Amino acid sequence: MLYTSTRDSRVRVTAAQAIAQGISREGGLFVPESIPKFAPGELDVLARMDYIGRAEHILAKFLPDDGGAAAWPREEIARCARAAYEGSFASPAVAPLRTIPAGNGALSVLELFHGPTCAFKDMALQLLPHLLTASAAKTQQGKEIIILVATSGDTGKAALEGFRDVPGTRIMVFYPSEGVSAVQKLQMVTQEGDNVLVAGVNGNFDDAQSGVKEIFTDAALRATLAADGRTFSSANSINWGRLVPQIIYYVSAYCDLRNQRRLWPGEALHFAVPTGNFGNILAGYFAKAMGLPIGKLICASNRNRILADFFATGRYDRNRAFYTTLSPSMDILISSNLERLLWLATEGDSEAVAGWMQQLSGAGAYEIPPELLAQLRETFTAGACNDTQTKNTIHQYYNRYGYLADTHTAVALRVLEDYRNATGDASPAIAVSTASPYKFAASVLSAITGAEPGDGDEFAAVAALEALTGVPCPAPLKRLHEKEVRFTDTCSPWKMKEYVIEHA
Numbered sequence: 173m174l175y176t177s178t179r180d181s182r183v184r185v186t187a188a189q190a191i192a193q194g195i196s197r198e199g200g201l202f203v204p205e206s207i208p209k210f211a212p213g214e215l216d217v218l219a220r221m222d223y224i225g226r227a228e229h230i231l232a233k234f235l236p237d238d239g240g241a242a243a244w245p246r247e248e249i250a251r252c253a254r255a256a257y258e259g260s261f262a263s264p265a266v267a268p269l270r271t272i273p274a275g276n277g278a279l280s281v282l283e284l285f286h287g288p289t290c291a292f293k294d295m296a297l298q299l300l301p302h303l304l305t306a307s308a309a310k311t312q313q314g315k316e317i318i319i320l321v322a323t324s325g326d327t328g329k330a331a332l333e334g335f336r337d338v339p340g341t342r343i344m345v346f347y348p349s350e351g352v353s354a355v356q357k358l359q360m361v362t363q364e365g366d367n368v369l370v371a372g373v374n375g376n377f378d379d380a381q382s383g384v385k386e387i388f389t390d391a392a393l394r395a396t397l398a399a400d401g402r403t404f405s406s407a408n409s410i411n412w413g414r415l416v417p418q419i420i421y422y423v424s425a426y427c428d429l430r431n432q433r434r435l436w437p438g439e440a441l442h443f444a445v446p447t448g449n450f451g452n453i454l455a456g457y458f459a460k461a462m463g464l465p466i467g468k469l470i471c472a473s474n475r476n477r478i479l480a481d482f483f484a485t486g487r488y489d490r491n492r493a494f495y496t497t498l499s500p501s502m503d504i505l506i507s508s509n510l511e512r513l514l515w516l517a518t519e520g521d522s523e524a525v526a527g528w529m530q531q532l533s534g535a536g537a538y539e540i541p542p543e544l545l546a547q548l549r550e551t552f553t554a555g556a557c558n559d560t561q562t563k564n565t566i567h568q569y570y571n572r573y574g575y576l577a578d579t580h581t582a583v584a585l586r587v588l589e590d591y592r593n594a595t596g597d598a599s600p601a602i603a604v605s606t607a608s609p610y611k612f613a614a615s616v617l618s619a620i621t622g623a624e625p626g627d628g629d630e631f632a633a634v635a636a637l638e639a640l641t642g643v644p645c646p647a648p649l650k651r652l653h654e655k656e657v658r659f660t661d662t663c664s665p666w667k668m669k670e671y672v673i674e675h676a
């Protein structure tokens with residue numbers, strides 16, 4: 173199985189190349205040339221496995237052992253899956269399903285936040301470092317990889333945890349000094365590991381991001397590093413190595429629901445997904461294309477409802493106001509992974525996709541033909557929810573069902589309920605939960621008590637939320653303010669390159 177680019181069908185690379193390279197040279201995203209299908213009975217076999225077994229099985233379908241130099245022996249895939257998911261998640265199920273006795277009793281929540289940073293990014297970023305080092309060993313003579321990350325919050329910490337002490341890698345994370353929450357900052361500056369470095373940038377997220385981009389594109393610096401047996405890489409969300417791990421939990425959730433006898437064989441199952449960059453929900457589309465009996469994929473947006481508008485009208489238009497919301501990880505106007513959906517839905521029409529992406533980077537908008545929109549809407553339905561509705565949903569789910577949802581998960585719960593009310597469709601559904609409520613404790617506490625959030629002390633909110641609800645705070649967040657601060661450096665955006673050279 174080879175991979176091609178969403179913008180140029182002449183591109184053909186191995187899985188290892190796609191992962192090591194991250195993005196295709198003309199700017200397109202890597203996609204598998206064909207999608208592997210489940211054989212009859214295969215899902216029954218998967219249902220008898222644990223999460224790591226399921227992970228190994230699904231990864232092997234996309235990382236072929238085809239005998240070439242870039243082949244993936246099964247034992248190597250098994251090693252990657254164990255390194256990612258064995259012992260690093262607080263739940264033995266890795267991605268457990270919780271059933272909520274909501275209405276007709278057919279609502280489950282897939283909790284993707286039991287990893288070391290308490291947010292769903294861990295599902296991919298615990299595995300990516302192992303896929304990336306294996307890919308570099310196959311394609312780049314095993315050069316040492318230096319991962320550079322500019323982060324506005326969750327990704328930086330999840331990448332740090334994923335890459336910490338992974339042999340053959342170093343990771344440097346830059347965060348905007350004034351642009352992350354107190355919890356997020358403390359999560360990063362207390363990071364353990366011998367190969368990690370964290371620095372604040374005196375500026376906003378765009379300054380940090382531009383600084384990193386400049387370093388990536390500095391040809392002279394690249395050459396110096398290469399001569400020294402090193403190379404830069406990124407843990408960016410458009411890397412195929414971040415998407416493929418996310419297919420696993422859709423399949424795993426289906427298996428768990430079947431095992432719980434909450435689903436008939438072949439019965440359609442809906443998923444509602446809180447969406448920003450379109451990476452999570454796209455993995456669900458891949459699972460469906462492989463033959464998993466998924467009915468609807470319900471795309472849930474916050475007030476930044478660019479995707480809800482796209483699925484309603486066929487027009488993607490980023491010329492609009494940008495809102496900061498209570499669900500900051502979904503405050504996004506460019507949903508990069510939508511490009512892969514368009515490629516899949518047009519059966520690989522890379523010319524059309526390249527055209528739309530050109531219009532997006534130029535005029536900031538594009539429109540797909542009505543037939544294509546109709547086809548997408550056979551699987552996707554979309555909705556949005558503002559901050560008031562988000563808080564009301566947290567309040568309701570806690571009071572009615574005793575379920576404590578974070579601000580991102582609440583968006584999915586709300587949009588799913590709206591869909592069910594509007595259509596009367598009571599098919600079994602899973603709401604995907606992407607963060608621990610304790611990661612956004614002040615907002616969640618205020619939603620439950622009705623009181624205005626306090627003066628911004630997140631740790632006081634964590635303690636109050638725990639005392640009020642009795643739901644235990646995950647250990648990595650609870651112990652955070654007892655941990656030693658290891659990184660205090662800050663630098664100006666124009667000094668980032670110097671900083672990297674000095675510490676590389």
Ligand SMILES: *Cc1c(COP(=O)(O)O)cnc(C)c1O
Binds near residue numbers: 326448451452453
């Ligand atoms: C990143 C993130 C999302 C959005 O996921 P996408 O793959 O970008 O759609 C939702 N919730 C949380 C908590 C996140 O960290």
